[in-house]
Amino acid sequence: MTPVDLARLPEFLKQQRWFSGKAWPIKSVSVVDHATLDFGPCAFSLAIVEVLYELGKSERYLLPVKPSSEGVQDALEDVECLRALFRLIREQKEASSASGRVHGEWLPTEEGRLSLPEPITVRRLMVEQSNTSVVFGEKVILKIIRKLEVGVNPEHEMGRFLATRTSFRAMPTLLGALLLEGASGATLGLVHRFVPNAVDGWKYTLDRFRKAEPLDASFLEEMKEMGRRLGELHKALASDASDPVFAPEPVLQEDLQRWSASIMGELGVTLADAGRLHVDLERQRERLLEHARRLAHVTPSGQKIRIHGDLHLGQVLRSEDQWLIFDFEGEPSRTFTQRREKYSPLRDVAGMLRSFDYAEATVLLEGNPPAPRMAPSRDAFLAGYREVTRGAAFLPADEETFWVMLRAFELEKLLYEVRYELANRPDWVRIPVQALLRMEDPK
Numbered sequence: 001m002t003p004v005d006l007a008r009l010p011e012f013l014k015q016q017r018w019f020s021g022k023a024w025p026i027k028s029v030s031v032v033d034h035a036t037l038d039f040g041p042c043a044f045s046l047a048i049v050e051v052l053y054e055l056g057k058s059e060r061y062l063l064p065v066k067p068s069s070e071g072v073q074d075a076l077e078d079v080e081c082l083r084a085l086f087r088l089i090r091e092q093k094e095a096s097s098a099s100g101r102v103h104g105e106w107l108p109t110e111e112g113r114l115s116l117p118e119p120i121t122v123r124r125l126m127v128e129q130s131n132t133s134v135v136f137g138e139k140v141i142l143k144i145i146r147k148l149e150v151g152v153n154p155e156h157e158m159g160r161f162l163a164t165r166t167s168f169r170a171m172p173t174l175l176g177a178l179l180l181e182g183a184s185g186a187t188l189g190l191v192h193r194f195v196p197n198a199v200d201g202w203k204y205t206l207d208r209f210r211k212a213e214p215l216d217a218s219f220l221e222e223m224k225e226m227g228r229r230l231g232e233l234h235k236a237l238a239s240d241a242s243d244p245v246f247a248p249e250p251v252l253q254e255d256l257q258r259w260s261a262s263i264m265g266e267l268g269v270t271l272a273d274a275g276r277l278h279v280d281l282e283r284q285r286e287r288l289l290e291h292a293r294r295l296a297h298v299t300p301s302g303q304k305i306r307i308h309g310d311l312h313l314g315q316v317l318r319s320e321d322q323w324l325i326f327d328f329e330g331e332p333s334r335t336f337t338q339r340r341e342k343y344s345p346l347r348d349v350a351g352m353l354r355s356f357d358y359a360e361a362t363v364l365l366e367g368n369p370p371a372p373r374m375a376p377s378r379d380a381f382l383a384g385y386r387e388v389t390r391g392a393a394f395l396p397a398d399e400e401t402f403w404v405m406l407r408a409f410e411l412e413k414l415l416y417e418v419r420y421e422l423a424n425r426p427d428w429v430r431i432p433v434q435a436l437l438r439m440e441d442p443k
């Protein structure tokens, strides 16, 4: 017996914000695993639904459902079901599923010992997101993951490592997780400390860039602080040589060649898609290729480590005059395996540098007059990063290699952004395209 009316599912799925297959005709939908949770006033099912598209590709989604005469009813719309789900995680309960088990994990950390006044308040987060997040007692936030992937979830793995094996705390710390074990095993949910009244770095920076007054020393000091936090994150991620998943490894010539070849491949694919957007883009090809080529030929030094993987201004929160780094899931379009690969930490630095260019382009497009905003912010961020990572084994040994690598990773991010914008926000594609056109000859 499946807990869902399968006939009604395709229609139901197409109406959900988190369902990313709206553009493709669905061939069939099936339930590949399900568990019944009956821990309180709300009994419901966690169903793992597999959607097979006419084109042959398939995807899995998590669907918490309540029995309903109308066919499919999302259990996450019921406060009692949300409380039951949270209790399952916090009290580390478990339930059998058709082919495995669902269980809660609560980390044995200082922060995990927090108290929540009963009855615990429940609030669905009303933000534009691809999952469903719920705040409990205004102290913790549960993200229920909608689109499931097989393998180790990088956000869970990184969060657990940072919370339990390092002293890095400039983040909303991971507190627990909801896990499904068995043939359809996956991470179903993650619980983090909730940061009240937080503003994300993107909004924070835009608000400042929009003001007519020149950037002042205190804003630039904040950008420097952000750079310091990233440096500290990298030091924490590189701190455990005994854990093979996190142990730093030397950057070898073959890594540089692989990264370089990958950027060249992405350049080819991206220019094929975007070349028509600007007549001069094709003329930049050789110059851009040279940036990638040089990466392959520097003398290898430094280490590859686990990195954030998708760092930009939207991935930091400002709260109580502090920067917190969050969302350790990596670039959503890459597989879990790709996202868990060790890489040069300069890739994260490049990601954030690109974000200052986006902020500058955004305020210019809004009609604000040009002003020295982007370069001073980038410089301050970089200065903070370099200050705390001076002498770190994961950085390249010499200045020249540092810049060759950083520019190559900026190019890599730019190419990713062109493809991301073409697929998601075509009006924004001019931002990375203009930056590609501005890239100078490698020095």
Ligand SMILES: Nc1ncnc2c1ncn2[C@@H]1O[C@H](COP(=O)(O)OP(=O)(O)O)[C@@H](O)[C@H]1O
Pocket: 125, 127, 128, 129, 130, 131, 132, 133, 141, 143, 172, 192, 193, 194, 195, 196, 198, 200, 326, 327
């Ligand atoms: N720990 C937190 N405290 C406060 N707000 C948060 C926290 N985690 C996420 N948010 C808010 O929720 C939004 C969506 O979170 P995110 O984890 O990026 O979800 P998704 O992966 O579904 O996009 C973020 O942009 C941020 O505004």
Ligand SMILES: O=P(O)(O)O[C@H]1O[C@H](CO)[C@@H](O[C@H]2O[C@H](CO)[C@@H](O)[C@H](O)[C@H]2O)[C@H](O)[C@H]1O
Pocket: 202, 310, 312, 313, 314, 330, 331, 332, 351, 354, 355, 356, 358, 359, 417, 420
């Ligand atoms: O936050 P996500 O993990 O969903 O990241 C994706 O979306 C981002 C946009 O929301 C995208 O970031 C790009 O746009 C930002 C401004 O909106 C800018 O600050 C970033 O520098 C730029 O890369 C990100 O690339 C994508 O993976």
